[in-house]
Amino acid sequence: MVIIYIMAFIVITSERYDSALIASIALIGLCSWLYRVRIGLLSIIAFLLLNTLILYFASGDLYFILQSFNPSGIILSIISALIIGLIRESQDKLDEFKSTLALRVDKATTELDKLTQQLIEDDEKERIRIGQDIHDGVGQYLTGMLLYSEALSLKLKEAQHSETGLAERMTQRIQKCMQNIRKLSRSQLPLQFTEMTFKATLEEMIEYFSEVSLTTFHMEYEGDDLNMPTSTTQNLFRIIHETIYSSISKYKAKNIKIKLTTKEDHCLISIKATNFPSNTPSLNEITSKIMQYRLRTINGNSTFHTLPNGGFRKEYSIDLKKGKK
Numbered sequence: 001m002v003i004i005y006i007m008a009f010i011v012i013t014s015e016r017y018d019s020a021l022i023a024s025i026a027l028i029g030l031c032s033w034l035y036r037v038r039i040g041l042l043s044i045i046a047f048l049l050l051n052t053l054i055l056y057f058a059s060g061d062l063y064f065i066l067q068s069f070n071p072s073g074i075i076l077s078i079i080s081a082l083i084i085g086l087i088r089e090s091q092d093k094l095d096e097f098k099s100t101l102a103l104r105v106d107k108a109t110t111e112l113d114k115l116t117q118q119l120i121e122d123d124e125k126e127r128i129r130i131g132q133d134i135h136d137g138v139g140q141y142l143t144g145m146l147l148y149s150e151a152l153s154l155k156l157k158e159a160q161h162s163e164t165g166l167a168e169r170m171t172q173r174i175q176k177c178m179q180n181i182r183k184l185s186r187s188q189l190p191l192q193f194t195e196m197t198f199k200a201t202l203e204e205m206i207e208y209f210s211e212v213s214l215t216t217f218h219m220e221y222e223g224d225d226l227n228m229p230t231s232t233t234q235n236l237f238r239i240i241h242e243t244i245y246s247s248i249s250k251y252k253a254k255n256i257k258i259k260l261t262t263k264e265d266h267c268l269i270s271i272k273a274t275n276f277p278s279n280t281p282s283l284n285e286i287t288s289k290i291m292q293y294r295l296r297t298i299n300g301n302s303t304f305h306t307l308p309n310g311g312f313r314k315e316y317s318i319d320l321k322k323g324k325k
Contacts, residue, residue, distance in 0.1 A: 044078065180212060215253055253311070273311050302317070
């Protein structure tokens with residue numbers, strides 16, 4: 001390589017005598033790129049000495065050597081060393097900044113995951129508390145009303161009173177209300193996820209929404225019932241529950257179709273809501289932050305489609321195999 005440089009140097013300086021350093025600018029720039037500005041500037045002195053030796057052995061003419069070292073070559077070499085060196089140092093700082101930023105992002109992501117998990121746990125605790133309050137409070141209150149209503153109905157019936165039918169209907173209404181209260185409290189308690197299959201849990205939820213709303217539901221199944229972890233079942237149930245609840249309570253959807261598709265270690269839930277009295281909700285309106293956190297916790301993803309004739313279709317895809325890892 002040294003021989004190639006010497007030959008190229010002699011050829012260039014034999015045709016152009018402006019500056020012997022012109023032949024070394026590329027190497028000076030390379031030194032600045034590899035070893036930064038200081039070494040690049042110091043390499044100019046080294047190449048000056050090297051080129052002087054080459055010219056001396058090549059020509060032996062002192063006038064020729066002095067003519068070859070025109071200040072323009074030195075100026076170009078300094079500019080080259082400065083520009084290339086500063087570019088490389090800027091790139092080093094940028095790489096360092098990227099590394100620091102990546103570490104901060106990883107740290108922030110880890111903290112966010114911890115906060116997300118804590119948020120989900122707190123949300124579950126609050127749901128359990130509400131479920132217990134409903135069961136122990138409202139449920140017991142309705143149980144007392146039912147006993148009084150049954151006693152009243154029995155006395156009216158024994159007395160052959162004309163209001164016996166009204167008392168019996170009131171008793172039936174209280175019984176129906178108690179059933180809905182039990183279903184509502186069960187939907188807030190995690191016990192059902194260990195006692196029932198996921199399909200049965202969904203059916204109970206749909207039955208509850210059908211009784212407390214004017215929405216028509218249609219449920220479809222495709223594939224076998226999967227043996228999902230309790231935490232996955234619980235989070236997926238909450239996601240579906242909130243999607244349906246938002247569609248009914250906020251936007252008054254009249255028709256909701258739910259399809260559960262299971263295949264090996266994959267679960268797909270499709271919720272199609274149509275016939276809205278008002279405008280169709282957008283993705284941000286139907287998807288809360290807690291739903292996103294829950295979905296990420298169970299290694300799932302979602303898609304949102306607005307239907308041409310009004311309404312939307314929300315799909316939740318869960319990779320159970322990935323979640324088990």
